[in-house]
Amino acid sequence: MRIGLLAEQNPEYDYSDRRLQEAIIQRGHELVLVDPHKVLAVANSGYLKLYDNEGFLLPSMDAAIPRITQGIDLLRQLEFLGVYMLNPSYGISLGWDKFASFERLSSKGFPLPKTAFARGGIDLQRYIDAIGDPPTVIKLTKGTFGIGVILAESKAAVKSTMETLKKLGADFLVQEFVQEAKGRDLRCFVIGDEVVGSMQRTASSDYEFRANVSLGASVKKIEITAEEYQLAVESTKALKLNVSGVDILRSERGPLVLEVNTSPQFEGLEKATGLDIADKIVEFLERKHKDE
Amino acid sequence: MPTLHLIKRKGEKDDIANALETAAQQKDIQTNIIEAQSYDFSQEPQLQNGDALYRISLDTRSRLIEKRLILDGIQTLYQDADFCLKDIHGSAVGMIYTLIEEKAGVPIIPTIYDLPETQELQQRAVEKLGGFPVVIKATGGTHGHGVMKIDSLESLNSVADYLRDQSPFFMLRQFIPHQRQGRLIVLDGEVIASHENLRSIDFRTNTGSNSVRKRQVVVHDEMIQQIAIQAVESLHLRYGGVDILFHEKNNTPYVAEVNYPCYFLTTQEMTGIDVAGKLVDALMQGGK
Numbered sequence: 001m002r003i004g005l006l007a008e009q010n011p012e013y014d015y016s017d018r019r020l021q022e023a024i025i026q027r028g029h030e031l032v033l034v035d036p037h038k039v040l041a042v043a044n045s046g047y048l049k050l051y052d053n054e055g056f057l058l059p060s061m062d063a064a065i066p067r068i069t070q071g072i073d074l075l076r077q078l079e080f081l082g083v084y085m086l087n088p089s090y091g092i093s094l095g096w097d098k099f100a101s102f103e104r105l106s107s108k109g110f111p112l113p114k115t116a117f118a119r120g121g122i123d124l125q126r127y128i129d130a131i132g133d134p135p136t137v138i139k140l141t142k143g144t145f146g147i148g149v150i151l152a153e154s155k156a157a158v159k160s161t162m163e164t165l166k167k168l169g170a171d172f173l174v175q176e177f178v179q180e181a182k183g184r185d186l187r188c189f190v191i192g193d194e195v196v197g198s199m200q201r202t203a204s205s206d207y208e209f210r211a212n213v214s215l216g217a218s219v220k221k222i223e224i225t226a227e228e229y230q231l232a233v234e235s236t237k238a239l240k241l242n243v244s245g246v247d248i249l250r251s252e253r254g255p256l257v258l259e260v261n262t263s264p265q266f267e268g269l270e271k272a273t274g275l276d277i278a279d280k281i282v283e284f285l286e287r288k289h290k291d292e
Numbered sequence: 293m294p295t296l297h298l299i300k301r302k303g304e305k306d307d308i309a310n311a312l313e314t315a316a317q318q319k320d321i322q323t324n325i326i327e328a329q330s331y332d333f334s335q336e337p338q339l340q341n342g343d344a345l346y347r348i349s350l351d352t353r354s355r356l357i358e359k360r361l362i363l364d365g366i367q368t369l370y371q372d373a374d375f376c377l378k379d380i381h382g383s384a385v386g387m388i389y390t391l392i393e394e395k396a397g398v399p400i401i402p403t404i405y406d407l408p409e410t411q412e413l414q415q416r417a418v419e420k421l422g423g424f425p426v427v428i429k430a431t432g433g434t435h436g437h438g439v440m441k442i443d444s445l446e447s448l449n450s451v452a453d454y455l456r457d458q459s460p461f462f463m464l465r466q467f468i469p470h471q472r473q474g475r476l477i478v479l480d481g482e483v484i485a486s487h488e489n490l491r492s493i494d495f496r497t498n499t500g501s502n503s504v505r506k507r508q509v510v511v512h513d514e515m516i517q518q519i520a521i522q523a524v525e526s527l528h529l530r531y532g533g534v535d536i537l538f539h540e541k542n543n544t545p546y547v548a549e550v551n552y553p554c555y556f557l558t559t560q561e562m563t564g565i566d567v568a569g570k571l572v573d574a575l576m577q578g579g580k
């Protein structure tokens with residue numbers, strides 16, 4: 001197969017991208033590296049052509065692995081050209097839009113932390129009324145790797161932080177802080193109908209509530225319950241994704257889906273579990289390609 | 293006949309412009325509004341010797357126009373026009389003002405001019421400020437927006453991670469519990485009018501729309517007035533609105549910021565003092 005890796009930077013600088021690159025080659029496929037920010041699409045009556053930054057037509061591909069954080073148009077264009085995407089553009093759009101993914105997950109009955117979001121000029125006090133007493137988490141809708149996830153521990157802090165974010169033009173949602181999770185969450189890596197690996201992430205110190213590996217969180221392999229397994233697989237399907245990293249909080253009222261990541265990193269997971277996640281992803285693509 | 297030129301953005305602070313125009317009219321002084329958005333840098337107006345220039349708006353374009361038009365013989369509310377010319381634009385200005393005030397010995401709110409990156413630095417900064425809560429202040433905020441109360445290291449760390457790369461500058465400040473915030477309007481070495489904002493529900497006394505804030509007219513004692521005058525003069529200004537927080541336990545005054553130009557109409561309406569008229573006089577007569 002000829003497999004495209006859509007990576008925003010040189011894969012050598014990103015563990016997961018580098019591992020995917022290795023897996024594609026090790027499994028005997030031809031690798032096409034595509035920088036999504038350097039593709040020119042030319043549309044005219046009856047055709048759509050994609051060129052790289054040197055002016056060459058992008059080679060045809062059987063499948064592609066999107067590892068991007070913005071620019072859904074290239075994914076759509078590749079789909080239009082018949083390339084099988086590991087995660088379809090529609091699912092990735094849904095996953096990127098935190099409002100849309102919460103709407104979808106809540107409407108399908110998934111257990112979520114209580115979350116309030118609004119577009120436009122709603123009175124900020126309404127958020128506080130909706131979520132209840134602090135501590136409260138304020139999340140930027142475009143935040144990644146834990147940056148833009150803010151803890152506010154008094155009403156004054158919640159209100160003044162929201163006002164500042166609004167002044168900065170940032171979109172955010174406001175969420176209950178699940179205190180009993182104590183800076184820990186579960187990362188369940190889903191491929192197709194399976195949770196192929198799971199780990200517990202623990203925030204780096206007593207002064208950190210965010211359990212992101214990029215912020216120094218420690219990881220360890222963990223067995224998840226059947227309920228957590230099902231939540232991870234079903235929430236991935238609900239967002240029309242094939243592969244995802246589902247973050248789950250263990251709360252007093254049971255597991256809560258915190259986030260479904262469309263291009264999850266897996267350095268921590270491979271190291272915690274010894275699993276070869278990159279190999280499993282490429283193997284999944286092979287199966288899908290065969291089925292198609 | 294000398295003219296008073298007012299620089300402003302169209303549709304912004306019309307009430308201030310109207311008040312100054314009316315005051316000027318009553319003194320038979322001609323006024324000219326220089327609209328920032330439509331200002332033509334290729335055909336700039338020639339201000340005459342004895343004309344006065346006052347910038348109403350805060351934006352960068354208005355500041356630039358002001359710098360273009362300040363020449364010898366043009367009256368302004370700067371003690372030192374060179375200082376205005378060197379004044380940097382944009383969001384850093386509030387931080388630089390605070391820094392200059394502190395160096396001049398003005399009792400400002402204890403400030404760390406940075407959002408520290410590591411937990412160790414954050415801890416040390418907070419200790420230096422007397423512990424939690426602390427306040428993060430964005431420079432260039434108005435009506436309290438851009439002022440955040442922070443209650444713990446966890447919270448500070450998560451806010452700082454995001455804000456550090458944002459375009460306004462952010463400072464870490466001691467949280468001053470206060471019920472009263474003074475606004476003292478200084479002109480040519482005197483406090484000409486003042487009022488106080490009183491705390492309601494919010495920790496910030498200057499937040500919310502003008503119609504809902506609780507206020508009172510206060511004439512502050514000589515010591516407080518001198519602090520306000522010192523704060524304005526440290527910035528080489530003839531005029532400014534000085535915000536002073538009074539600690540709720542011991543009334544210790546802390547200068548929160550000097551506003552130039554400042555919105556003077558609330559103080560004028562509350563005190564009945566003709567601030568607009570005094571500004572026009574000061575502008576047309578030049579400095580002391």
